[in-house]
Amino acid sequence: MATAGLHDSELGELQRRLIILRVGLLLVMALLGLQLWNLQIREGPRYRDLSENNRTRTVIMEPARGLIYDRNGVLLANNVPSFTLYVSLEDVKDRELLITQLSSILGLEEELVRKKLTARGNKQLPRKVKDRLTLREATLVESHRLDLPGVMVQVESQRNYPGGVTASHLLGYVGEVSPDQLEKPEFADLHQGSIVGQYGVEKFFDRLVRGQAGQKSIEVDAVGHEKRTVVVEEPHSGDNLYLTIDSRLQKVAETLLGDETGAIVALDPRTGDVLAMASRPGFDPNILSRELTSKQWAEIVQDEGRPLNNRASQGQYPPGSVFKVMMAAAALETNTVTPSTTIHCNGGYQFGRRLYHDWKAGGHGSVDLRRALVQSCDVYFYTVGQRMGIEAMASYAHQFGLGEETGIELPSERIGIVPSEAWKRKAKNEPWLPGETISASIGQGYVNVTPLQMASLIGTVANNGVTYRPRLVQAVMDRATGELKQRLAVSSRTLKLKPGTLPLIKEALAGVVQEGTATRAKSALVTIAGKTGTAQMTALRTGPEKDIPKKFRDHAWFVAFAPVDAPTIAVAVLGEHMGHGGSAAAPLAKELIETYVKLNIAAPPNAKDDAVSQARDGGEQGAR
Amino acid sequence: MIDRVFMSRGVDNFDFRFIGLIFAILGIGVLSIYSVTHDQGVAFPFYAKQLMWIGIGTVAFLVMWLSDYHRIARLAYPAYAVILILLAVVLFEGRSSRGAQRWIPIGPFAFQPSEFAKLILILTLAHYYSQAPRHGWLQRVVLPGLLVLPGLLLILKQPDLGSGLSFLAVYAAMLLMVGMRSKAVGVILLFSLMLFPFAWEMMWGSLHDYQRQRIMTFVDPVYDTGGKGYHALQSRIAIGAGELTGKGLYGGTQSQLKFLPEGHTDFVFSVFAEEWGFLGVMVLLLLFVGLIWLGLEIVARAKDQLGALLAIGILCMLCFCVVINIGMTAGMFPIVGIPLPLMSYGGSATVMTMASLGLLLNIKRRRLSFF
Numbered sequence: 001m002a003t004a005g006l007h008d009s010e011l012g013e014l015q016r017r018l019i020i021l022r023v024g025l026l027l028v029m030a031l032l033g034l035q036l037w038n039l040q041i042r043e044g045p046r047y048r049d050l051s052e053n054n055r056t057r058t059v060i061m062e063p064a065r066g067l068i069y070d071r072n073g074v075l076l077a078n079n080v081p082s083f084t085l086y087v088s089l090e091d092v093k094d095r096e097l098l099i100t101q102l103s104s105i106l107g108l109e110e111e112l113v114r115k116k117l118t119a120r121g122n123k124q125l126p127r128k129v130k131d132r133l134t135l136r137e138a139t140l141v142e143s144h145r146l147d148l149p150g151v152m153v154q155v156e157s158q159r160n161y162p163g164g165v166t167a168s169h170l171l172g173y174v175g176e177v178s179p180d181q182l183e184k185p186e187f188a189d190l191h192q193g194s195i196v197g198q199y200g201v202e203k204f205f206d207r208l209v210r211g212q213a214g215q216k217s218i219e220v221d222a223v224g225h226e227k228r229t230v231v232v233e234e235p236h237s238g239d240n241l242y243l244t245i246d247s248r249l250q251k252v253a254e255t256l257l258g259d260e261t262g263a264i265v266a267l268d269p270r271t272g273d274v275l276a277m278a279s280r281p282g283f284d285p286n287i288l289s290r291e292l293t294s295k296q297w298a299e300i301v302q303d304e305g306r307p308l309n310n311r312a313s314q315g316q317y318p319p320g321s322v323f324k325v326m327m328a329a330a331a332l333e334t335n336t337v338t339p340s341t342t343i344h345c346n347g348g349y350q351f352g353r354r355l356y357h358d359w360k361a362g363g364h365g366s367v368d369l370r371r372a373l374v375q376s377c378d379v380y381f382y383t384v385g386q387r388m389g390i391e392a393m394a395s396y397a398h399q400f401g402l403g404e405e406t407g408i409e410l411p412s413e414r415i416g417i418v419p420s421e422a423w424k425r426k427a428k429n430e431p432w433l434p435g436e437t438i439s440a441s442i443g444q445g446y447v448n449v450t451p452l453q454m455a456s457l458i459g460t461v462a463n464n465g466v467t468y469r470p471r472l473v474q475a476v477m478d479r480a481t482g483e484l485k486q487r488l489a490v491s492s493r494t495l496k497l498k499p500g501t502l503p504l505i506k507e508a509l510a511g512v513v514q515e516g517t518a519t520r521a522k523s524a525l526v527t528i529a530g531k532t533g534t535a536q537m538t539a540l541r542t543g544p545e546k547d548i549p550k551k552f553r554d555h556a557w558f559v560a561f562a563p564v565d566a567p568t569i570a571v572a573v574l575g576e577h578m579g580h581g582g583s584a585a586a587p588l589a590k591e592l593i594e595t596y597v598k599l600n601i602a603a604p605p606n607a608k609d610d611a612v613s614q615a616r617d618g619g620e621q622g623a624r
Numbered sequence: 625m626i627d628r629v630f631m632s633r634g635v636d637n638f639d640f641r642f643i644g645l646i647f648a649i650l651g652i653g654v655l656s657i658y659s660v661t662h663d664q665g666v667a668f669p670f671y672a673k674q675l676m677w678i679g680i681g682t683v684a685f686l687v688m689w690l691s692d693y694h695r696i697a698r699l700a701y702p703a704y705a706v707i708l709i710l711l712a713v714v715l716f717e718g719r720s721s722r723g724a725q726r727w728i729p730i731g732p733f734a735f736q737p738s739e740f741a742k743l744i745l746i747l748t749l750a751h752y753y754s755q756a757p758r759h760g761w762l763q764r765v766v767l768p769g770l771l772v773l774p775g776l777l778l779i780l781k782q783p784d785l786g787s788g789l790s791f792l793a794v795y796a797a798m799l800l801m802v803g804m805r806s807k808a809v810g811v812i813l814l815f816s817l818m819l820f821p822f823a824w825e826m827m828w829g830s831l832h833d834y835q836r837q838r839i840m841t842f843v844d845p846v847y848d849t850g851g852k853g854y855h856a857l858q859s860r861i862a863i864g865a866g867e868l869t870g871k872g873l874y875g876g877t878q879s880q881l882k883f884l885p886e887g888h889t890d891f892v893f894s895v896f897a898e899e900w901g902f903l904g905v906m907v908l909l910l911l912f913v914g915l916i917w918l919g920l921e922i923v924a925r926a927k928d929q930l931g932a933l934l935a936i937g938i939l940c941m942l943c944f945c946v947v948i949n950i951g952m953t954a955g956m957f958p959i960v961g962i963p964l965p966l967m968s969y970g971g972s973a974t975v976m977t978m979a980s981l982g983l984l985l986n987i988k989r990r991r992l993s994f995f
Binding site: 008011014015017018020021022026028029031032033035037039040041044046047050051052054055219220221237373420477613618 | 746757800801802858860861862863864866867868877880881882883897898899902905906911912913916917920923924926928929931932936937940942947950951954955956
């Protein structure tokens with residue numbers, strides 16, 4: 001204990017120094033407390049946000065697009081489940097490595113994958129890299145999941161067109177929303193990778209058919225694996241569309257055109273319902289709805305047949321003699337002629353120094369209006385046109401819907417050209433030449449129309465002057481409520497003509513088929529009225545038709561309605577470079593009309609409503 | 625006489641408070657370990673192992689409490705020699721984990737000599753100072769420094785920066801409290817300042833890459849969230865996200881979803897802070913302050929220099945570990961890998977800490993011993 005005693009003074013001093021430790025302890029603990037106050041109270045909300053970001057990932061749940069049916073409930077566009085590959089950027093550790101891995105697994109170009117991953121946009125939303133993965137690709141990705149942080153394979157519904165090329169221009173196709181589109185307000189609620197309609201009905205009715213995407217917040221762990229679902233906001237499927245077309249008639253129209261280039265439009269003149277709208281060559285929307293490489297795109301766009309062109313509403317052609325239907329009405333209305341006025345045709349019309357030929361060498365002799373239509377006498381209409389003048393002609397052409405939109409619910413409808421002095425000054429900055437009036441009076445020269453306008457025009461005649469706006473969608477079904485909303489037919493225009501004008505023209509058009517230029521459209525099944533047209537491609541024509549190279553041959557027109565007494569169908573047929581309307585186009589119209597009549601005997605129109613409700617019951621299976 | 629003996633060896637209110645605080649902190653530790661590892665899906669999860677360590681630690685606590693600390697101190701030099709051998713063995717035979725070789729495998733477990741070395745160092749230094757009066761800076765500073773050096777070097781060689789710093793802290797605390805003359809303090813400070821660049825050079829040069837990175841990222845942890853600053857940032861997010869009241873048990877997404885690494889060991893405080901918030905953290909800090917405060921009472925009541933020095937060494941070590949650990953998880957210090965006493969999972973650390981606290985309480989009851 002002696003040693004201990006020696007240290008007693010030191011022990012005392014040591015115990016006095018304890019105050020240093022006490023103060024030091026409190027000071028250090030206060031500092032810790034202060035730092036914790038800073039972290040948890042002052043900056044707490046910020047760190048809470050950071051921790052939420054750490055753990056949650058947002059996954060887009062793409063909506064199923066609405067289904068598209070024809071007027072009888074036949075499915076034209078549905079959805080099939082398919083695998084889509086997404087990458088959640090937040091979980092990607094080494095982007096370049098991932099690009100290499102993905103491109104080798106999926107067989108994509110590295111540049112393409114890089115573009116998808118580096119595109120501008122919300123970094124918190126997963127990026128769609130590829131859709132329609134094959135089962136093998138999906139399995140491969142899933143089995144390499146641990147080596148591919150941030151990669152997700154999701155099952156989504158993918159657009160499918162069971163009919164393939166059938167009605168392709170009408171239905172259109174879908175595709176990823178483009179960066180340019182994303183800038184526009186109507187696509188504001190979309191994101192990179194969203195599927196939108198890019199053509200046809202899919203595009204025009206996209207807002208209805210698109211549906212609304214849902215979102216799923218999932219909780220992930222530090223490696224990015226899904227642990228549980230936090231919040232689900234279910235997607236809403238798009239609305240179903242019931243089109244006015246009869247897919248059977250549509251197929252017949254497309255078969256009739258076959259490998260030729262051209263368009264066929266069939267309307268119900270009483271409602272404006274588009275019964276068929278064919279354009280050839282066509283495309284397979286199933287292929288176009290996939291992601292195409294720039295090379296595939298170039299092939300389609302540079303195709304000389306321009307398959308992406310909907311010739312029915314976008315093709316513009318000189319109407320040729322079909323124009324005479326409008327001319328006849330204009331001539332009577334402007335009192336240029338009376339039904340009994342006769343004009344002598346000797347096969348040519350001398351104007352100034354130029355002789356305008358009639359299509360029939362030697363001429364038609366003395367013809368009145370009816371006979372001029374039946375025989376399609378050019379000289380009669382040269383004379384009438386010359387007397388009436390281009391301004392009166394243009395005015396009536398507009399009243400018949402030429403140079404105007406028909407208002408069809410398809411994107412990028414063309415309006416053709418109705419020439420006038422004002423038009424020429426504006427378009428070409430040249431004065432109107434008198435000779436141009438003569439060309440215009442038989443639908444040549446600057447006059448340009450679309451097949452749809454022609455169908456609408458002949459439908460207007462058939463319907464005694466009342467034009468209905470061409471209607472493609474007759475009903476829309478709200479998928480959320482199951483409510484079916486009918487869309488009413490809209491009459492857009494009523495011609496104010498003298499009471500005798502249209503009956504006379506209709507009778508003459510019946511004569512065209514009975515005894516005139518379109519006897520090949522004469523049917524044993526139904527009475528047909530119509531008008532042929534041959535749009536000249538070149539004035540330098542020598543020798544027989546078959547010796548002329550195809551691309552220099554004339555366009556063949558035929559417009560028709562049937563039955564003559566109470567028309568239920570109006571048809572316009574255009575065959576590019578198919579030659580004479582009477583020989584090339586008229587038989588196609590006849591065939592189509594006969595098909596329509598047969599179909600409606602087999603299934604009378606009042607069965608229509610049942611078909612819609614049937615489609616509604618069966619539709620849900622197709623939806624998912 | 626019998627009565628007085630009974631009274632003196634009796635367990636009084638002070639002991640109850642002291643032991644109560646220890647087990648309160650141990651309980652909080654087990655709860656936090658349970659929270660992060662309860663869904664581990666193994667037969668013997670961490671919280672169960674930790675309970676086992678606490679059991680062994682309790683035995684160590686009782687042994688240290690109920691023996692005579694003078695007799696324990698007499699074993700200090702041989703014990704120090706043994707631990708130096710063990711530290712050397714670790715370097716050659718030890719089990720390594722993440723670039724550090726710190727463990728000697730014993731069956732399914734691993735024994736970490738550097739933890740026990742801390743307690744033995746305290747015993748050794750206290751024994752040295754109390755054996756005879758030490759005069760002059762040679763006896764007071766240099767000789768004990770030479771005692772510390774081999775252990776320190778062996779530990780840094782592993783490398784175990786955390787334990788090495790604890791070693792230095794214990795040495796510094798002892799020096800400060802053993803009553804240096806102000807002149808000696810001045811000389812030490814001067815020398816330290818002069819030697820600092822060289823020491824830094826040596827320190828920095830001997831550090832492993834991961835240690836340098838840890839220190840570097842302390843400067844700017846947001847620089848690279850996926851790499852170097854990951855631990856520091858995730859830990860701060862976890863603590864901060866707890867806000868006032870915390871996310872509740874199992875509610876800590878940072879730890880539950882493994883954004884926070886080492887949630888059951890070095891970062892157990894972050895787990896607790898995320899789940900129990902600022903209020904919980906304050907309670908925990910008060911428990912630690914209370915424990916250390918009671919420990920300082922023991923120093924104040926110590927009857928001899930050995931007891932006082934032992935108690936001070938133990939308290940300084942405890943205090944140092946608590947402050948550095950919480951400070952590093954809260955982003956005040958670099959991540960150095962010091963466990964939080966009584967809370968972090970770990971057999972060696974838990975048993976050693978409990979043994980130290982047993983020894984501390986032993987200093988208060990000084991009459992009779994059962995061992």
